[in-house]
Amino acid sequence: MPTDTTSPRASSGSRSLEHPARADIRLADVLHALADPVRLRIVCALAAAEGELNCADIELPVSKSTCTHHFRVLREHGVIQQLYRGTAKMNGLRRADLEALFPGLIDGVLRAAELQAGRLGQE
Amino acid sequence: MPTDTTSPRASSGSRSLEHPARADIRLADVLHALADPVRLRIVCALAAAEGELNCADIELPVSKSTCTHHFRVLREHGVIQQLYRGTAKMNGLRRADLEALFPGLIDGVLRAAELQAGRLGQE
DNA sequence: GCACTCATACGATAGGCGTCGTAGTACGGC
DNA sequence: GCCGTACTACGACGCCTATCGTATGAGTGC
Numbered sequence: 001m002p003t004d005t006t007s008p009r010a011s012s013g014s015r016s017l018e019h020p021a022r023a024d025i026r027l028a029d030v031l032h033a034l035a036d037p038v039r040l041r042i043v044c045a046l047a048a049a050e051g052e053l054n055c056a057d058i059e060l061p062v063s064k065s066t067c068t069h070h071f072r073v074l075r076e077h078g079v080i081q082q083l084y085r086g087t088a089k090m091n092g093l094r095r096a097d098l099e100a101l102f103p104g105l106i107d108g109v110l111r112a113a114e115l116q117a118g119r120l121g122q123e
Numbered sequence: 124m125p126t127d128t129t130s131p132r133a134s135s136g137s138r139s140l141e142h143p144a145r146a147d148i149r150l151a152d153v154l155h156a157l158a159d160p161v162r163l164r165i166v167c168a169l170a171a172a173e174g175e176l177n178c179a180d181i182e183l184p185v186s187k188s189t190c191t192h193h194f195r196v197l198r199e200h201g202v203i204q205q206l207y208r209g210t211a212k213m214n215g216l217r218r219a220d221l222e223a224l225f226p227g228l229i230d231g232v233l234r235a236a237e238l239q240a241g242r243l244g245q246e
Numbered sequence: 247g248c249a250c251t252c253a254t255a256c257g258a259t260a261g262g263c264g265t266c267g268t269a270g271t272a273c274g275g276c
Numbered sequence: 277g278c279c280g281t282a283c284t285a286c287g288a289c290g291c292c293t294a295t296c297g298t299a300t301g302a303g304t305g306c
Binding site for chain 4: 193195
């Protein structure tokens with residue numbers, strides 16, 4: 001990054017990432033973000049954790065690069081928030097924003113995912 | 124249809140279309156089906172109509188072919204049901220199936236779509 | 247300072263999807 | 277029987293996306 005000489009304090013765990021504002025989150029985008037099995041799994045894990053999770057804390061059947069890609073999709077579509085903390089990147093659901101925009105939607109999806117997992121698991 | 128001599132009553136509105144069984148409907152597929160603005164519009168219109176709608180009864184900003192494509196996606200992913208009635212094809216939401224599989228999900232999505240429409244409309 | 251780890255960026259690839267136009271098929275009415 | 281209407285099938289096009297491997301940057305600990 002040759003041109004970035006303007007921010008000398010870019011370190012100390014504050015490499016910041018772009019997130020859409022609450023008002024810019026679109027339903028179709030959120031649904032699209034949730035429509036991938038891998039991402040659905042990520043969201044379920046984050047919801048279950050209730051707190052923040054390291055990227056590597058979620059076991060996924062894809063490579064590291066692909067994992068990064070999915071996290072980015074979720075972030076850019078307003079589903080999760082990410083921030084750096086030292087060497088790790090913590091991820092969390094944007095529950096409050098999503099609930100404000102689409103009340104009940106996320107819980108419905110999470111519940112549906114659980115139900116389906118149970119159904120498919122024991123059949 | 125040269126080989127179809129087995130069903131003498133194939134007319135009278137019974138060209139039948141393939142629908143997935145309730146047990147074969149997957150959450151990710153449903154979300155994917157709903158993740159397109161055009162399809163979201165179709166689903167909202169069908170939900171508002173409460174009954175069955177002709178394909179052409181829903182105004183869409185796409186060509187006829189594309190329209191057919193979107194209806195097919197919705198049907199093959201288990202979101203709507205379609206059946207021929209004479210020259211027209213009637214469409215209806217598979218509310219009961221979806222509600223049984225993913226309780227509250229569809230209503231959540233529909234409500235979210237309404238809220239967003241209101242928000243975007245008057246801003 | 248150096249090595250290690252975490253995560254990213256970039257390039258490449260293959261497949262899917264949304265879009266359209268055109269040609270074709272099924273029904274119903276004249 | 278013929279035509280108009282409603283929808284479909286098929287092929288094409290461009291874009292987006294999921295996937296990967298490799299190279300790179302940021303931070304931690306020795």
